[in-house]
Amino acid sequence: MDVTVPEIPTRYDDFTNQLRAFITAHKPTLDWKQRTGLRVPDNEADVAALRTWVRSLHDAGYQLARFSLDETDPYEQRILQRELAMAGVPYVLGNPLVGGALKTFGTPEQQQMLLPPMSRGDHIWTQLFSEPDAGSDLASMQTSAARDGDDFVVSGQKVWSTWAQWADYGYLLARSEPISGPGGISAFVLDMRSPGVEVRPLREMTGTTDFNEVFLDNVRIPAANVIGQPGGGWTVAQTSLLSERSGVGSGSGAGVSAGLVEIAQQHRRRGRPAIEDDAVRQTIGDFNARSRIFKALGYRVATKAAQGTIEAWDAPLTKIWFSELNLEVAEYGLNLQGGRGSLVEGDPDAYDDGSWQDRFLYARAWTIAGGTNEIMRNVIAERGLGLPREPKGTP
């Protein structure tokens, strides 16, 4: 059913078959239960197994363009992403957001030193942007970076950092210049093993621990670890966030209605299979349409990106479309299960071991993370359509 942009030529069949054989041979066996979303292993052995997997993938010559300094074939890239997603295995560990920043703003030394180990699974990265008091208003961050000789000395608190508990490096934003707002912020590469870095895993409403708080207490970072210019961190971050937003949910959306159909076939409503209920059929039809449109929007954005005609609204629009649809679908999946919808992972009667309940709870992350959907609507209106900016507040 998949229609590609444009279609992958048959001469890539060998590449695909070899890749599939490779995945079958090397796919890691994990103790940790995999769930939908950006989830993080809960034990060290699984992290090690995943590192081994990413390393063997990389050493076999499979590299993603985002992190590679070499030329890559766009068709091979698409096949690679598709096959890895289908097999449920990662191509990189941690949060790879820094990859785009390093490729655009990093020095040749930084690129050489940091990109290959990231794509090889040797370095796991985390992102250190949000703070307890700086979420949507990221530019008001308080974490300070004071110049001291060849170093910066950093103190503050970060939050919502995925993979920080296993990370080797952090992509850090901190205020290095004595001015408020975005102009005073710099981007850093932080060695997570530096003295003064403390990671506290954060348990979320899902019951799982996929994010962390990170405390920084007089942490010394060499000045050579600044990405881009001192005071230029906001531009660096904006560039990488834009790519994160458009990447949200890509690849998902397909299979949404198939999942709902399966639930509706296996649950009853008013004395008959739910799939025979007209209201249910209409709702599934509607979700099918909207998930297909999500896919078409993705094709459109990919085409515009290739032609250099991306609009400022494209990424936030796609992010809103995905995250709101995803939440609705997950909630409807529970609704269709009736009373059983309240049974979660661990209960013997739970549907599919509670995967939909977990998906529903985790769905709340997507409408908030990577820029809340309210901020995304501001971006669409202000940066996309050029409408007047929000006035600066006074407390």
Place this chain on the structure above:
Amino acid sequence: MNFAFSEEQDLLRSSTSRFLERRRSLATLRLTLEDPENFDRQAWADAAELGWTSMLIPESYGGGSVTDQAIVDLIVLGEELGRVLHSGPFVPTNVVADAIATWGSDALRSEWLTPIAQGSSVAAWCLSQDGSLSPEECSVRAAGEGGTYRLNGVARFVEGATVADVLLVKAVTDEGAVYLLVSPADDGVDVRTQQCIDLTRRFGEVKFDDVVVDASRALSADSIEVEERAVNLATVLQAAQAVGAADQLFADTVAYLRERMQFGRTIASFQAIKHRIADMLISLEGMRAATHYAALALSDDFPDAQAAVSTAGSFVDETFAALCGESLQLLGGIGFTWEHDVHLYLRRALMARELYGEPSWHRERLCALAEAV
């Protein structure tokens, strides 16, 4: 597949837009809103030279498309026609031309395709007594009598019926439905303009009272096959018009909100308004993506073409209607006046929603397709 229009298609768009501005702008349309036909035959014939009615007609009959994706060419036209709420029977003429080109006998093709391509003949499609796709709502009966059919019954919401030169009529026989080409001038055919909420397009009630039609005027294929193709095509062409109309209305609305001052600032500077504008853009881009994908899917015969069409059919017109409602609310008092165009868009959207497969019909098809996977 390329999700962008080609240079030739961009050229088609600009020439169409210039033509419409000159000959059939929304301001011109306003002058003929009360006209029972609301159709400029000369403008239609001139427009035919731009390809409005020839994309799906073979070159041997004077047709031909701009690119090898004729249906994508047509949505380019459809968007521009929708932008000015064009009143002409763009959808039925192309749908009927396609049916004749695909399933008509040589005689029928010779009789109709060239005049349609030239814009001298207009076609309409008589589907059911309530405009829906439900087979039980087809009230036209055809009794076979030695090489002829005798038609009795009524079809309504027939777009372009009042100006049509040929009608593609669905009629039920004892052996199932047939599609016949009937001339509105035939004895026993009566056409009445319906008073509809849409003030731009014209719809008619067509009565058949003992109309005798030669069996040679039947299309060769099974009626289900004919209808499926016609519905797919009509859905996409109408969706394209909705996209063009919504795009124009959105631009006009945002332009007004940027100018309108209240409380000492433009109302576009209020976050409550900005977020609604953002939501309108999200809807509009969804309509656009759904329609473009459906056109590509039909043009290139994708395996998921049915689902692609029903995605557009279930989403686009309904969302267009909602978007018109949002525009009206944001425009405030000025939007409630007769003078402002927003009600013309809203009226058009309300009617489009029910035609060529209502959203619930398309959603049911989408659910059935998801079950079949």
